[in-house]
Amino acid sequence: MTSDSPLLAPSDLPYGLPRYDRITPEQYLPAFEQAFAEHRREIGNITRVRSMATFENTMVPLERSGALLDRVARTFYTVSSADATDEIQRIEEQLAPLMSAHEDAIRLDGALYVRIAHLHENLDRLDLDDEQRYLAQRHYTEMTHAGAALDEAAKTRLTELNQRLATLTTTFEKQLLADTNDLAVVFDDAAELDGLSEGALSAAAQAATDRGLEGKYVITLTLFTGHPYLANLTNRDSRRKIMDASRSRGSRGNADDNRATLLEIVRLRAERARLLGFSTHAEYITDDQTARTPEAVEAMLRRLASPAAANARREQEALQATPGAPDPFAAHDWAFYTEKVRATTYDIDTAALRPWFEAERVLQDGVFHAASLLYGLRFTERRDLPTYHPDVRVFEIHNEDGSALGLYLLDLYTRDTKRGGAWMNSIAVQSELRGHAPIVVNNLNVPKPAAGKPTLLSLDEVTTLFHEFGHALHGLFATVTYPHFGGTAVFRDFVEFPSQVNEMWILWAEVLDNYARHFETGEPLDA
Structure with missing residues (x-):
């Protein structure tokens, strides 16, 4: 690959936003290969040092190393999760074992582990600040947990296992996406979708048109089984079709059946x-998390299970007592009759809220407004900056004092090339050592209506947008010296805390009054 590849040189765009307008798929694998080689050279430069390990000659160059790989990987994986075309999926399948092998080459490097272990053993003798001390502790713990202390034969087998698992995981995700797309439910008549809003019908019609099914309606599946439309569809058979399709993903005996893949992963x-000294995979995973043991997780779940089950039984009794409820009562009936009970008991109709939750207003006057009130942030849309897909929007963020903070990308709409669910990821993380500012992305899967029609969100989708923006704020506000701690790099069972905090502001009067306005009349929600 030539040195003028947009992946190999730092971007000339603000904040180092990747040159997605110049990157082509065939450039990714050569860029990864060059980045792997550069990272290995950087690690070799550390391990060849003859003098005793110090923080400055070991930890600092270790944290500086892999900058090119980090940039290439974040650029690629942002695309592979949100716009996984056939070509991108083929690249990811080739890349998975290569990335796994490279990561093991670093994590299992015996010479590097010796140097880090020496620092860890002498922490109390070293003049380190809290962040430096924790950095040395984490690198030692993570390398030990990954298997760096194993003998060479065990490391060889471990590397084989990790490569195969990386390949299987990629295969699982690819087949899940393919089967999810294949199982999108086609309806011939709008009457079958009675109960959906005008916006939802428009999105279903547009999804059908995009598939060459002009005049029909397509309901694409969500990542979770309980599709949101089950709460609104009056036609029980339509609800059943959607639920049946959701449940059958990956288990239909076709080319995308994931059962054998899953069993091999397990x-x-x-x-x-067992190779790493643990009895189970759960024991291995929780060992380096806040919970520490599977028993601690199970104990908490057992405390929740009994009252949760009792509550579910009470809910089912109330649902089945609703006039018109079918007998026997099925899973695809639950959400629909929950809405009926909510309406009759509490006089709440969540579907009727959609006209007050127009997406642009929720974003600008809700999500961004709350962040401005709380943190003094200012948001400016940057239509001049390139993105990986036309639906993606870019916003530049400044602090209250006018200083630059970073970039926020929003990818709101669902598409066949995007994996399910909603998430936040970082294209770049802040680090004083590398001189980087943060670039964060939020992905949702909101059905896109036909051109000219408004995007009206459900309350759940409003919640998801606020939630994911909480993750984005975490990534934007994280201020660290070393990239190992950059962005949202915290324990997995803590990372949801900032996002849940941001959900608090959805119904906060000062915020709600600002964004919950009828998209046609401007009428406030409480009028």
């Missing part, structure tokens, strides 16, 4: 756990 994870 078997190999168990072997890896």
